[in-house]
Amino acid sequence: MIAVENLCKSYGTLKAVDSVSFTIRQGECFGLLGPNGAGKSTTIGMLAGAIRCDSGRISIDGADDPRKPEARRKLGIAPQGLAVYPELSAVENLSFFASLYGLSKEVTRRRVEWAIALAGLEERSRDLVKRFSGGMKRRLNLACALVHDPKVVFLDEPTAGVDPQSRNHIFDTIETLESEGLTVLYTTHYMEEAQRLCDRVGIMDRGRLLAIDTVPALVSAHGGKTRIEIDVEEEPEDPSVLPGELDGKTLHIETDKPFETIRSLSGHQVDLSTIHVRSPNLENVFLALTGRSLRD
């Protein structure tokens, strides 16, 4: 559905996007994970045709130029900012954005009703958006991207600054749409979101795409071993027999097989008080690939 080859964009001496290539299959949810300033929004901007790329090739559903109207009809975008008009109601916002795609009145009416339900705003649909909570505005922002029934939707950090309830609502919405065949490009700097929603994830930092794969494959390849921390009641007589390093009364273990390792401790006559198991995740992947934390 989407193919990107060697996409480049510079602002002066800053390379915002540096030779980025990836493909997204139809119905797939592809995540771009990276810290702020990694180049995710610029990449989306170029894919949407809003930002001109310096070089590279973009193909969306067979269209080579995302700026052409026929390509744009297939796209929807939920920008990082709340791209809705606060002085208009939810219905007015949705109707306006739908009208820009040349939908008939009847289709527009049906799609707006659908989008209002999707955003869970049935009871506030006629209220001005400026009176909405942050979460409601975020849901409307997402609904505006979908109101014209696009084939591909770009979601640029769609949960930024929302409450847990609205976040879950947005997650559920994306999962539903994905199951219905919508292709999603999702950017985030929250690894939990990428792990939950994305079929594949691209790790992005300083304009470069460092790795692309499914979350388990990325974790397996770059996440390192599972870390186990065990607090023991008493130090064993011979610590060297333990499968890790003892620091006072805390045992630190790194292993690929955490359950087998824990089970093996019973053979060493160790009394355990607490066990902490930390499986590798995308945070570890990012750290391994960049030497920095996602939050840095």
Added chain:
Amino acid sequence: MHGIIALALKDLRVLTREKAALFWVIGFPIIMAIGFGSFYSGLSSGSGSNKISIAVVDDDHTDGSKQFIDKLRASKSLEVTELDREAARNAVRTRKLTAYLALPKGFGDTSLFSGTTAEVELGIDPSRRAEEGFLQGILMETWFSSMRSMFTDKQGMLKEVDKAKAQIAKADGLNGAQRLLLVTFFNSLEKFFGSLDTLKGSAGAKPFEPVKIKKVSVTREKSVFQRLTSPFEISFPSAILWAFIGCVTGFAVSIVLERKTGTMLRLSVTPMSRAQILAGKGLSCFLAGTTVATALMVLGHFAFGVRFGNVFYLALAIVCTGFCFSGIMMFVSTLGRTEQAVAGASTATMLVLAMFGGGMIPLLFMPGWCRTISNFSPVKWGIYALEGAIWRDFSFAEMLTPLAILLAIGTAGFWGGVALMTRAEV
């Protein structure tokens, strides 16, 4: 086109819900129209504001001087106050009056045939030379009017002849021949004036006039205030331009605001091109401006007596002015990437254009060099086109100049805006 209209209607809807923006587009122009209209009303109908105020000092106190003063009072161009000399001087010095005129002793006794001239004193502020020339003209006119009356008054002329004969009898410097010649002449003149009653029937009774001036009323040569049925006919065209200026400054920042909130990104991902997005903004500015202009004209007509003049020309003037300022808005809106930059650029540009274009002070009150500079301001051409339709009685050919200039500026603004917006990134 559907998208452009949808965008324009959206912007108008947003405008109606923003009270501050509404004030600048509607409220402020109305205040301007009424405020300046009231000011011009004072100028055109205020006491003596279009007359020259002078004082007359009558040191003669004769019938002749009184008659002269009465004739001055009868002039439509003068407002005459009788004062003593000191008060008159002070009034001129303190600019309460334009000038004073002192009639000396003996002014009324000056004889037509004595060869002496009545010397009057005209006191005037040296900085008011234009009024001085005008005033001298009026005084001469009044003087000749008195002379003409004398020539058509038989008894008056006979009295003048008697005075002359008495002076000849008393004169020492005349020899016998000269005295005989003058007495013969005045006797003949006495006979001539004595026979005027019999001549009246055949020669007609009209008094002598050295030049007969036929007055023709040329409407378009009237002064501005004479051509107006209401002083608000000056202020409402200016107010309409302020409405357009309000639209420019209001709508110019809307593109930056769209960028700021991210809606511009959403708009630019729709099938609309950037030129169409800009055209949508321009259309909303045009619709808002022309609607407010029309509403102002209706208000002016029914509440302040502003004529519609030639309705077709008026409609053309409003449409072309709206087009012009929409184009300017489209250009100005792309000049910056922040709200402050665009607001600053639009406000500064509009203020300068309004200042030199007659939006603040009507051009007719401006010095010549300002009027020359005003040719570069679309505000001037907008006001000119509106006034042409309302009270200047422009022909279609005369309307074409301001309308063509307005359309040219609007078109240039639109393409300039499109060029800048196409190059800019969201």
